[in-house]
Amino acid sequence: MNSGFFLVVEGTEGAGKTTLIRGLASRLAEAGRDRVLVREPGGTPAAERIRAVLLDPGLAMEPVSELYLFLAARADLVAAVIRPALERGGMVLADRFELSTEAYQCGGRGLDRELVRGANRAATGGLEPDLTLVLDLAPDLGLARIRNSGQALDRMEQAGLEFHARVAEAFRLATGPNLVHLDASQRPEQVLQAAWSELARRRQAAPASNRH
Numbered sequence: 499m500n501s502g503f504f505l506v507v508e509g510t511e512g513a514g515k516t517t518l519i520r521g522l523a524s525r526l527a528e529a530g531r532d533r534v535l536v537r538e539p540g541g542t543p544a545a546e547r548i549r550a551v552l553l554d555p556g557l558a559m560e561p562v563s564e565l566y567l568f569l570a571a572r573a574d575l576v577a578a579v580i581r582p583a584l585e586r587g588g589m590v591l592a593d594r595f596e597l598s599t600e601a602y603q604c605g606g607r608g609l610d611r612e613l614v615r616g617a618n619r620a621a622t623g624g625l626e627p628d629l630t631l632v633l634d635l636a637p638d639l640g641l642a643r644i645r646n647s648g649q650a651l652d653r654m655e656q657a658g659l660e661f662h663a664r665v666a667e668a669f670r671l672a673t674g675p676n677l678v679h680l681d682a683s684q685r686p687e688q689v690l691q692a693a694w695s696e697l698a699r700r701r702q703a704a705p706a707s708n709r710h
Contacts, residue, residue: 502584503701504625506595507693509633510666511655512640513682514689518633519591521690522697526589534583538594539571542578553652561607565614568599569621576622596622597630597672602654605668606661626676629700631693632669633682637662640682676700 505522507515519535526533539549548571551557552564559567572595583590596618603609637659644655670679678696680689 502587503589503629504580504584504592504627505590505697506592506597506627506630507633508594508597508601508630508672509669509682510635510637510640510662512643513633513635514643514686515593515633517686518631518689518693519593521686522591522693525690525694526591531589532583532587533589533591534579536575536579536590536592538575538592538598539568541575542571544574545571553654555651555653555656557653561603561609564607565599565603565609565617568603569617572596572599572618573621576625581623581625592627595627595630597632597669597677601665601668601672606657606665628676629697630674630677631696632672632677632679633689634670634679635666635682637666 507519509515516537523533523535538545539552540546548567552567552571580590580592599614599618600611604611604614641651641655641659641662644651672679680692680696682689684692
């Protein structure tokens with residue numbers, strides 16, 4: 499049986515993650531590849547209910563409460579959707595995963611990094627992406643994109659420019675052997691081509707050790 503491949507797209511608000519994932523999914527469909535698209539938080543009935551709470555602009559919560567809600571949703575998604583898809587050899591494309599937690603809850607909210615990493619390992623069982631694409635974009639540009647689209651800002655998007663600047667900086671400084679930064683200020687088709695080229699290059703080199 500072919501091993502699966504776990505691709506995560508990360509970045510600030512309005513960076514174009516959803517657009518990129520849809521573009522990659524379309525190309526994979528043309529190639530006849532089994533693919534599963536997921537978003538965080540969400541992707542299961544329980545996780546979607548948690549999403550509604552986390553993004554409700556009328557609610558306030560403590561940073562630690564926010565952290566554990568995000569991780570509860572992730573744990574359910576990993577167990578119910580991501581691992582089964584990978585085990586059957588599918589390609590999983592995720593709109594956010596663990597790097598978002600470090601960027602938002604550590605960089606943005608100021609939570610202890612070791613606390614966050616330990617809690618995340620418990621939520622994922624040690625699952626790691628085969629490839630993480632980080633879409634780098636100035637936070638003011640991303641938020642302007644959202645406003646120009648006519649969408650109402652959710653609770654996270656309303657956190658303020660200083661918060662989003664810290665988040666963007668955390669994403670910008672992120673490094674790792676399976677992590678690649680892409681310039682999200684480019685046209686969507688340019689970002690898609692760069693991502694597709696990186697995915698094609700990396701798929702054959704995906705390690706088996708992340709399947710715990």
